[in-house]
Amino acid sequence: MKKMIILQPEMCVGGVERVLLTLLKNLDKEKFDITVMLLNKNVWDDQIPKEIKIKYMFNKNPREYNSLFKRIYKYSRMFVPGKIIQKIFLKDKYDIYISFHEPMIYFLRGAKGKKVSWIHADYTIIDDITEIKQLGKRMSFLSKTILKKRVEALKNCDKIICVAETARKGFLNKFDIDEEKVVVRYNPNDIERIKSLANNNQKIQEEIKYSKDVINFCAVGRLSHEKAFERLISITLKLKNEGYLFHFNIIGDGPEYQKLEKAINDNNLNDYIHLIGYDANPYKYMSKSDFVICSSKFEAYSTVVTESIILGIPVIATECSGMAEIFGHTNAGLITKNNTEDLYYAIKKVLNDKKLRALMKLEAIERSKYFDTKRMVCEIESLLLE
Incomplete structure (x- = not known):
């Protein structure tokens, strides 16, 4: 049995969350020991199947803290060494680490198991996120640094899952990532x-x-x-x-x-x-x-x-x-x-x-x-x- 953690900001009523719930309901529990880690408690958490363990990073959503805390949270997950990220936030060790929503990808840094990132976005139309070499001098030093960290986090993954072939092509066009890592898996639905x-x-x-x-x-x-x-x-x-x-x-x-x-x-x-x-x-x-x-x-x-x-x-x-x-x-x-x-x-x-x-x-x-x-x-x- 593989010990697996899935990182998701929060549970709500969106399409991504419905897909995650379908996965949690249908993944083989004899193959996977599953933990879901969320930023904070939410009224929608009771949708998660009872046999799935839930962990929380904070007492409330980082958006609800003061501006100083929000800045610390935003940048620390990118710049603090991966070993410290694992020690402070994830604590336990897992065989498989999944970032189910792209902002959570930074929490895979320093993880020793298999690292997987789900991409629920269409990069063919996201113009403000592209390769640094395409943007050149138009980006500030901080923006360039953040984008570098994002690309590093993506390259750190063993697999990147796009939800459609057109989304995969758009993603590869935007990021200089080994295309062998980037695969397509269609979202399952709870039919x-x-x-x-x-x-x-x-x-x-x-x-x-x-x-x-x-x-x-x-x-x-x-x-x-x-x-x-x-x-x-x-x-x-x-x-x-x-x-x-x-x-x-x-x-x-x-x-x-x-x-x-x-x-x-x-x-x-x-x-x-x-x-x-x-x-x-x-x-x-x-x-x-x-x-x-x-x-x-x-x-x-x-x-x-x-x-x-x-x-x-x-x-x-x-x-x-x-x-x-x-x-x-x-x-x-x-x-x-x-x-x-x-x-x-x-x-x-x-x-x-x-x-x-x-x-x-x-x-x-x-x-x-x-x-x-x-x-x-x-x-x-x-x-x-x-």
Whole structure:
């Protein structure tokens, strides 16, 4: 049995955390003795399976301490010798060390076991993180030094896992890392849980009505800049003015909630768009929809899009890392250029074409068979045990 520690900043309701929970639930406990180390306690920690040990670095999140402590924390993990990092923070020795979220990679410094870093980002669109030689004199000395430390930490890993082939290519293009170290493992999904929640009898908000007379669209995610939900409002306004009837449900919460709510009210779109807010079970809405829309400016490997296909719901998505890999060579999804206009034309296309809607539905159901939790977890286990 391999003793393994997984480092993650915190547990919350995001896609990365859902993937981690699926892994923790499905990894073979006869092969791995698993500890999860988090920065601090959180109300979401009870989602972690009971048989998994949990350790904490601090009494509260470093963001909540004063500015001096935050600076000490930020830079000490990069510059303090690795042996001290291990002695102060991790303390015990492990066979496998995993940084599941990239900021935790510095805590692998000084570790003696196998070191693995998960990359849940698409570096093809992250312009501010690139090779030092490309940025040259535009970077300050401190910024260059920090970036050097980051590259050193990445090179220190035995394996780096990207979540899509397009994400891997973007990563290798940005960092001078041995490409033999960088591999792809697709995120596993808890298919049994997703389908169970989609089919349960939880009451959907009474004001939300699913009419068979119109097309029902759904979008799920954090209401933040990168998800670009404002695109859906401008598209809806344009289609409304052209006489189309349809309905949008947007599930999620975040910093742009009030901005989106105001835009919906100002444009008299309340009969077209419903902001549902956060719901622990978005699947009950997704499963009743005709299409799920992903309007994101960037994704590494969209959890929501994958979950939609698992439920047999076709998708219209902007071009992001991993989208083509999720759909495979099927018509389960339409991928548009990453802008509002092309997304508008794709949505308009399915509104106009009943045969296309039927075809995409059938192919989404067929594509759902590709996703297999056990197979995907086994592929990850094999990599960890190499």
